[in-house]
Amino acid sequence: MSLNETLPLLVLASSLLPGLIIFSLPEERHILRSLFNLAGATLKLLLIVYMLWGVLHGEEYVFRYTMLPGLDLLFVADALAMLFVTLSAALWFLTTLYAIGYLENSPHRSRFFGFFSLCVTATVGVAMAGNLFTFFIFYELLTLSTYPLVVHRGTEQAMRAGNVYLTYTLGGGALLLIGTVWLYGLAGQVEFTQGGVLAALGPEYAGQLQIVFFLLIAGLGVKAALVPLHGWLPQAMVAPAPVSALLHAVAVVKAGAFGIMRVVYEVYGVEFAHALSLLLPLAVAASVTIIWGSLRALFQDDLKRRLAFSTISQVSYIALGVALFGPVGTIGGVVHLVHQGIMKITLFFCAGNYAETLGIHKISEMDGVGRRMPWTTVAFTVGAFGMIGVPPLAGFISKWYLGLGALEAQMPWVLAVLLASSLLNAAYFLPILHRAWFRPRTETWPEEHIPMQKGRETAWLLLAPPLITAAATVLAGLFAASAISPLDWAKLIAAREYLRWVP
């Protein structure tokens, strides 16, 4: 086996093995456990940097193993895969740091970090899957490995959330399985190919392919939290903050959105999907989700619940970008995969900091928190402004390309959706900022766990990650035009998906 074949496996192993080792570690060996965690995360990042460099220079990283006749386990590190892998590996590293700080002295850490590593392994598998079958395997493994994290606290509420989560995701998995088996029956091994593979089947299959598309999108839509399949996400808020960060920014929701991307671009091919008139329904579903999520977010007082509804809304920007026929819309959708990730993880890190430092869970308790925790609140502000789409932050770039894409796809009503959504974003984020910065504190904090020390508002491990991601939000916007920005990578992907498009 050559190095290029081994690399995708090594990327998987760099979180799988630490995960398995951590399971077997006794609870009190926290230093060794952190060491394994960080070593795995670092190694994964190094491997990915090496592979990014290779992909830019035309190297191919492909691993294939035949499980059953005509059924291959296939890993391919192409441009789209690398985008998602890089995002999740980088955010995993930060989330691990954050989680070490967040869970200090709490019980069952071996179990937590073990499943945490398995969860990232599954995400990386989803990202590098080279065909629908491999994608499905890791999509289901992701469900299994996140369940213990959702119910980690073991409270009645957590257990209920776990049940809801399982019901939704396993149901979605079943639909995805049917769609996948059906497609394999029609077209043999469905390998992800730029420009899609199904156009070659011929017009007599159009009806079946439309049904299959519906099944696949419904299956993926559960994790991507498309309305009306979003019910699990707000419930899953009971999980600890690092888990929420994982669910919303790194793994689960992203896996769904990423899957929609793969199906539209590399299974059907965006042009063929357009020809089958599948894109308009998807755009409508995404738009409904965007508005609905924002509306629901307005009325939440629980900070993490508000952020959860915000995620429902924001992730659908990705699906919307996919549904806008034309390369500009595609760029908007692909780049938002990254931008939403770094912005939303910032917000969740901050929410976790408020809860862990001062015991603040509700927005109505946030009066004056900006003075007590200025750095956290700065990071939160950057994330919120990014979400609203204030230039020059990352969110603005996404929305700009989505708007242009809507015009290009001749769907001007989408502009109205974007505008309404931005106004709603502002409506549910600005009051929080106003409370945090401008209202005076009148009472004591609900539960102050971490006292102010030498001008440091909270533990370092809790503060550094949101500051880094907030900085990334600013940089991704400011330097969008540079050669290593997410936007540039998205342009590269878009250029390859549109066969007839000349940039």
Added chain:
Amino acid sequence: MNAPLIYALTGAALFVFGVTGLMLQAHLLRKILAFNVMGSGIFLVLVGLAQRTGIPDPVPQAMVLTGIVVAIAATALALALARQLLDQSGEMRLPEEEAGKDKLDV
């Protein structure tokens, strides 16, 4: 119709009686007896059918001998179990299915 066919038909009737008894009788001794009636029926069918042309066939006869021994073994084990049940519950019948074990509506 010749004698062997009459054996076979009798065997068929015994089989049916035996099966019916095995399913419907509640007392375990009756069930065990019904099993033996059923077995005898099968043996009669086996031997009867095989020699319906009038030529005796040693192969099914040997098979029936084997079958009889197996039936003895099964009967002995069944009796031992029935005896245990009698010792423990004072009854020679199987307890009704416990409620909720095989019912959804309890």
Added chain:
Amino acid sequence: MFDPIPWLILSPLIWATLAFVQGPGRGGRLAVAGVALQLALAATLAQQIIAGGARVYAVGGWGAPLGIDLAADGLSAVMLLLTQAVALPLAFYARAYFAAHAAPLRYFWPLTGYLLAAMNALFLSADVFNIYVTLELLGLAAVGLVAVAGGAGPVSAAMRYLLATLLGSGAYLLGVALLYGVYGSVSLAALAPLIAADAPTAVSLAAALMLLGLMLKTALFPFHFWLPPAHGNAPAPVSALLSALVIKASFYLILRLWFDLFAPIASVTAAQFLGALGAGAVIWGSLLALRQTHLKMLVAYSTVAQVGYLFLIFPLATGAAAEVAASAWQGGALQAVAHGLAKAAMFAAAGAMIAATGRDEIAGLAGVATRLPLTLFTFVLAGMTIMGLPPSGGFSAKWLLLGAALASGQWWWIVVMLAGGLLSAAYVFKVLRQAFLPAEEAAHFKPLPRTLEWPAFLLALASLLLGLWASEMLNLLGAA
């Protein structure tokens, strides 16, 4: 060339009888050595079949139809390998289990030996009357094992099981009698070419009787009434053996009869009927599993449900295009093997949990995730195959069956399989959910020996790896 066929039958017979002579409670070491030897024999046979194709062995040198033939092809080799591969870890497990339990071990080892001898003989037999004898040997050994624990529950379960299995073999034997009456032979090789589409009524009746009898022994819905009490009340190693292997033996015979002997008279209607019973088993068994309050009863009802999947082979493979039929057949065989490994692991894990907590109720499992992580992990891995989640053996089986259903346009079986998958997830997670709860203050966990945890884990791991190595197994299965 050394021929492993007769030794696969003689080895368990010999060590079982010697263990009996040794006396009550003895024979564990003998059993472990014997099963290990049998595993090697089965592997040798599998290699020989891959290299040289199917084999026939004439006992006594006479040859069918006068004598009795043994026959080994890919399917029998797969079943033989499965049997020994499940039995070996369970032998280690049983030694630890009975050492930890005051439960009366008595004649567990000789009974197990005869059970294995019966199964090996059954998988190798090519003579319908000889199969009857092996079926009775198997049934009596299984009943004896269910009853070893004693007490009203196990004894009445054993009695119910005995009556069911006797009725089943009675129906089967009457079918054999009719076949002999019509054709004058009991050899599969002699009968197969004689049975044609225009066979007399007696042959169809014989087929129906034999299949019904075997369905009763396989505990196919609605004949499943005896299984949950028998498998739920037996000691854990026994439950594991019965659920993983014994019901597979009668299922193996149904496969043989349907596809080899009675293929010319097998109708699509009958196949759909069998499939419908299977569907009933999947749904009903899963629903009841979900309702159980006791861990082993839950696992036992799960077996009722999983048996249902096996019977989807018949509608999918009968009267279908060759490629679809092959896919259904492979999927069914894979399901049988995957379930065998996973269910053995699951019962063994359940036994370990019960031994540690001292309680059989699911409600008593709180804290297991912290105290018995390896055993819970075993349960999860086995659960993946039961739920049909990738990349387990159960998933590969489901994939093949789903593919066959789609390709033959029989969408109704897809609905059944998906519903069954979701329901099984519901009952597996019912256990996991409880295990993740914090332990009660008063809960006392007995420390477990490693030999009680690792064999189960290895079995579960094997059920998972089967998903990745399925090609090898299908390769052996296809060797003719």
Added chain:
Amino acid sequence: MKALLNIAVLSLTGALGLVLAWSILDLPASAVRLPEQVTAQLDMSGVAHPVTAVLLNFRGYDTLLEIAVLLLALLGMLALPRQASGSKPRPVPASPMLQTLARLLTPLMVLVAGYVLWAGAHRPGGAFQAGAVLAGAGVLLHLAGLLPAWATPGRALRAGLATGLLVFIAVAATLMTQGTLLQYPPGWAGALILVIEASLTLSLGLILAGLYLVLADSKVQA
């Protein structure tokens, strides 16, 4: 509900009976003629009686498994945990008449068993019948209060119970050095079958008697 079940079972089994009878009356002549083959090979089998030839030679493998079934049934009974009765099971006192009769009959029955065993080679008889006679002697002795019921058989008794099967297996396996399992070399068949039958008679007698004597040991509650 119960009545409904009865009607359902009765109508099902009734229908089965009718179909069974009809298909029995509707049989064609069979294609394979085994009796002729048995007769043709009888000289090679080592015995003169066709049923014994089938039982111990042509289909001897069935018989091997069948002995295992019988031993297994006894094993299953012994494996059942029994309430420790404390004292040794006491023989039931019987009338002196019966005791005398049993004492007189037992040697005779052993003799009959020996004859039946020997006769099996050329006329109806053989190990099973002989074993049954031996077992009958055992039951008679127990009823006469001369032989106690079995609680747990000792090592010697267990060895005796297993002898038949072990000898059978040993012969079958040894023959594999020459041919296949249970393939008697020409000329040796008669002698080897006699060895097997003799050991089977002993074990079968013990097993069959055991089936009775183990049951007789169970404590009956009033």
